[in-house]
Amino acid sequence: MDQVGTPGSPLIELKGVQKHFGGVQAVRNVDFMVPAGTITGLAGENGAGKSTLLKILAGLHQPDAGEVWYYGELQSGLTPASAKKAGIAYVAQELSLFEDLPVSENILIGQEPMRGPFVDRRRLLAEAQRVLDLVGSEIDPDMMVRDLAFADRQLVEIAKAMVGSPKVLVLDEPTSGLRQAEVARLIGLMKDLRQTGCSVVFITHRMGEFFEACDRMTILRDGTHIATVGIDEVTPGEVVDLMIGRQLTDAFPPPLQMEPDAPTGDALVLHDFSVHGTDVASVTVSLQRGEVLGIAGLAGNGQTELLEGLAGVRKAGGGYQVGSVAGPFRSVRAALKAGVALVPEDRKRHGLVLAMEVYRNLTLPVLRTLTRWGLVDRTREGGLVDDMIRTLQITPSDPRVAAESMSGGNQQKVVIGKTLLTEPDVYLLSDPTRGIDVKTKFEIYSLIRRLAASGKAVVLVSTDLAEITSLCSRVLVMASGRVVAELSGEQITEREITRASFAAVAA
Numbered sequence: 420m421d422q423v424g425t426p427g428s429p430l431i432e433l434k435g436v437q438k439h440f441g442g443v444q445a446v447r448n449v450d451f452m453v454p455a456g457t458i459t460g461l462a463g464e465n466g467a468g469k470s471t472l473l474k475i476l477a478g479l480h481q482p483d484a485g486e487v488w489y490y491g492e493l494q495s496g497l498t499p500a501s502a503k504k505a506g507i508a509y510v511a512q513e514l515s516l517f518e519d520l521p522v523s524e525n526i527l528i529g530q531e532p533m534r535g536p537f538v539d540r541r542r543l544l545a546e547a548q549r550v551l552d553l554v555g556s557e558i559d560p561d562m563m564v565r566d567l568a569f570a571d572r573q574l575v576e577i578a579k580a581m582v583g584s585p586k587v588l589v590l591d592e593p594t595s596g597l598r599q600a601e602v603a604r605l606i607g608l609m610k611d612l613r614q615t616g617c618s619v620v621f622i623t624h625r626m627g628e629f630f631e632a633c634d635r636m637t638i639l640r641d642g643t644h645i646a647t648v649g650i651d652e653v654t655p656g657e658v659v660d661l662m663i664g665r666q667l668t669d670a671f672p673p674p675l676q677m678e679p680d681a682p683t684g685d686a687l688v689l690h691d692f693s694v695h696g697t698d699v700a701s702v703t704v705s706l707q708r709g710e711v712l713g714i715a716g717l718a719g720n721g722q723t724e725l726l727e728g729l730a731g732v733r734k735a736g737g738g739y740q741v742g743s744v745a746g747p748f749r750s751v752r753a754a755l756k757a758g759v760a761l762v763p764e765d766r767k768r769h770g771l772v773l774a775m776e777v778y779r780n781l782t783l784p785v786l787r788t789l790t791r792w793g794l795v796d797r798t799r800e801g802g803l804v805d806d807m808i809r810t811l812q813i814t815p816s817d818p819r820v821a822a823e824s825m826s827g828g829n830q831q832k833v834v835i836g837k838t839l840l841t842e843p844d845v846y847l848l849s850d851p852t853r854g855i856d857v858k859t860k861f862e863i864y865s866l867i868r869r870l871a872a873s874g875k876a877v878v879l880v881s882t883d884l885a886e887i888t889s890l891c892s893r894v895l896v897m898a899s900g901r902v903v904a905e906l907s908g909e910q911i912t913e914r915e916i917t918r919a920s921f922a923a924v925a926a
């Protein structure tokens with residue numbers, strides 16, 4: 420491939436760009452440069468303005484002020500289509516695929532190869548296969564997107580961006596749902612691109628990935644450019660300090676003492692539990708109140724399905740006891756009534772009604788208990804909502820804003836708050852911190868500690884191994900729907916979990 424630019428020469432320059440939404444100044448007078456042949460990381464807490472900056476760069480937002488330059492030329496009236504045409508490929512944080520179209524058509528939508536007036540199916544498939552191979556995806560291009568897991572959808576989005584061989588690949592949190600091997604593969608692709616003089620800009624919430632992939636990093640805080648540094652000039656700790664503007668000592672809060680009046684005993688007992696229509700079977704475990712049980716394993720080995728079976732989302736069979744109530748539950752409502760609540764993985768699809776106000780989202784599951792003679796007790800509702808906003812430090816703190824206008828971290832807090840209001844005994848958390856910022860992560864970890872100390876039981880599924888090893892007192896490792904290892908105490912290390920996951924696959 421031809422060199423795209425002399426290494427170091429700017430492919431893109433943003434000068435003094437600004438963008439506000441209503442009263443929120445999302446990006447303040449930011450300069451940002453993308454040199455040829457580099458991988459640039461963009462770091463900052465949730466709401467720091469990262470996505471907005473990249474959307475300006477890719478023509479999705481018009482800046483209120485400032486200039487966008489591509490290859491030394493000032494751009495005006497940039498649109499997503501003209502950016503793409505100029506070789507700037509952008510993958511948004513939010514997935515944008517069509518559920519009811521096959522993968523191949525999603526990848527080439529709007530740029531289908533034609534033969535006369537007809538779409539050339541053979542070339543379409545070949546091109547889809549080429550870009551899927553590039554990102555290391557093994558999914559069948561004929562599959563419908565609706566049948567894909569989150570990680571596979573993310574790979575399809577990236578594959579789609581690779582159509583037309585972009586000069587600058589812009590990725591907004593591409594790895595949030597990816598499995599370790601896929602992340603490694605994606606970073607490999609980024610480095611291949613760099614080799615040809617192309618550049619990559621990417622956002623992640625996993626600090627390690629910045630240090631593995633990037634040559635340089637830009638840090639934003641509160642819409643402002645804080646620093647741009649070579650990766651060799653900083654440590655991960657320093658980057659975190661720049662992001663949050665204060666010292667953060669520990670990424671994980673220590674366990675708390677059990678509260679003296681906290682209930683004890685079995686919270687949940689499973690015997691030969693199975694989930695219909697999945698390969699989850701023969702799960703036998705008992706969970707104590709006050710315990711945080713981790714469910715680990717390579718993604719896609721039944722962890723999510725197990726939680727869904729427990730929460731009444733999927734039909735299940737076998738022995739299942741919650742306190743004195745016998746499961747399995749036929750509905751989410753029945754499970755909630757017994758005290759089991761799921762905080763789902765994909766908050767955009769399952770956790771929230773995005774267009775609705777925060778207070779409505781929060782009280783949706785408890786509305787019945789707030790209703791007398793067909794009327795909602797607005798005073799009690801308001802009290803509960805205010806408490807929750809304060810407890811979880813939800814921002815903005817106005818309960819009347821729509822959930823969709825909040826940052827990802829705050830949306831996740833609303834999903835958790837909604838669950839807290841139902842006062843369950845057992846919390847099923849599916850990747851609760853995926854794609855959210857360091858500070859909010861820490862707050863959620865602290866909340867998990869508080870729940871455990873008050874006698875609740877927590878089941879934690881996470882793609883972040885550090886989260887599992889730091890928070891859980893016991894860990895089940897799953898492979899192909901079965902529990903292949905149970906670890907506790909000193910055995911709970913990233914190494915041991917990984918070993919158990921892979922040993923099971925090889926067997």
Ligand SMILES: Nc1ncnc2c1ncn2[C@@H]1O[C@H](COP(=O)(O)OP(=O)(O)O)[C@@H](O)[C@H]1O
Nearest residue numbers: 440443445465466467468469470471824825826
């Ligand atoms: N389309 C939008 N409408 C209203 N507010 C928005 C919109 N997009 C972003 N914001 C606000 O702008 C700020 C920066 O958001 P964003 O760029 O998404 O941050 P980041 O990607 O760093 O988490 C946040 O306060 C966010 O709520």
Ligand SMILES: [Mg+2]
Nearest residue numbers: 469470471512
């Ligand atoms: Mg963002």
